[in-house]
Amino acid sequence: MNATVTRPSASRTPLVALACVREDLDGVAHAAVRQVYVSALEDVAGCAVVLVQGPASWLPSVLDRFDGVVLGGHESNVAPERYGAPPAPGPRAPERDELALSLAPLAIEAGLPLLGICRGLQELNVAYGGTLRDIGALPIGAAHREDLSLPRDGQYLPLHDIAVTPGGRLREITGQDTVRVNSLHQQAIDRLATGLTVEAVAADGVVEAVSVTDASAFALAVQWHPEWYAASDPVSKPLFTAFGAAAAAHARGRG
Template identity: 35%
Template sequence: MSSNDINKRTAARKPVVLMSMGTQERKGHAYQVMTHKYITPLAELSGCVPLLAPSCCGIDDIDQYLSMVDGVYLTGAGSNIDPALYGQKNKTPSKGQDKARDLFDIPLIRAALKRGLPLFAVCRGMQEINVALGGTIHQKAYEVAGMNDHREDSTDPVAVQYGDSHTVRALPGSWFADLMGEEAFPINSLHGQAVDQLGEGIEALAHAEDGLIEAFHLPGMQQFTLAVQWHPEWQAAQNPHSVKIFKAFGDACRQRATQRDQ
């Protein structure tokens, strides 16, 4: 194969991004699931190929998964992280958990960071990174003094639930503020839990009006790292801030893929 053929093949290759799936029970059967709304912007805006990894099979193959990908994307989910993983008792026993995903994603995060892979996380995924690095979670953020209620109204239509809810303010002068093109912008809000104490190496990038941490990164890591508490994947193509986030992650994964192919 000539060098021109190799260059053409490399140029045509899209970055591959790992997405861990969650557990869901349907009519007595256990399923591994991933919502379309998370996959679509990764493919269409980031320009990446999703690789869906089942979390039900344990962690033995994590290194093999990571050897095949150029980035990791941790999505939201309807379940909460097991509080035992950050040293607390469960204050929301009526809320579903997904311990298989917890036990898969926490070592996945640590291994991905060690490999230098770009890492992007949404909602539950943001909280997973914090727990993986030794941080804690507000199990009932809506009961914390001075905090607003960031939960959606489940009786509203889905479009209303995912509509703009409040404003966040990015850290002035940060790369994230530059990426967004402005320090303050509106976001949706659909979470009862939130980051409390930040894990090792994590730095906040954006806050809600009540001080809740809405975005963070790991400035000590060379690769792209970004976690957000809101849901930029919702109708992402129609939201200029979401487009910028997904394109930035895709660019980071493309850069990683180029390095891997050299």
């Protein structure tokens, strides 16, 4: 007589693609991303992380292996040529531009949860046809710049309040109408892309969060840096938890 063995079903850890950037360190090329992004995704969102670097023509053929996509921040800015503006000086990462601007729509179309952070919000807006503006030299830029006299942990402390859109996805996640964040950036949304919905705005008018209006899964991008205090900040933790839950749901469906 043959015995039937029933094996316990193991939960599948969601696998997310985290966009990184090529950086030359000591004359050697590295695929680089700050560890705080990896830690936030692993420890708070409960995800396994794979770094992806552009240009990546192979991405469409492996996208179905992932349960989420994260476009994090970086010191470089999206090239103005990408949204029809004249060229301008500034730190650039052309491979990252190419990766993010193609990856974001592919991920949304595939139903993958997507989280954009700082540069990731700007990339999402450009990917959907929006434009950016440089706020670095404007008076409003002061609220969006780090105090370089402080230690790094102090530079990333919440600095200013933003108004959360009633009835929006971010309002659902945070449960608050106003939250305090640490926006540190030079570029900001100028013309909002068709297909995106504003989720939060700063008092100076800077768009602080957007969602993809008709996305079938979690698709949210924020202008600030929730990764820095992801395990303790009352805004950052639920954001990563919500993304992790969406990625886990995708993993179960894929399993």
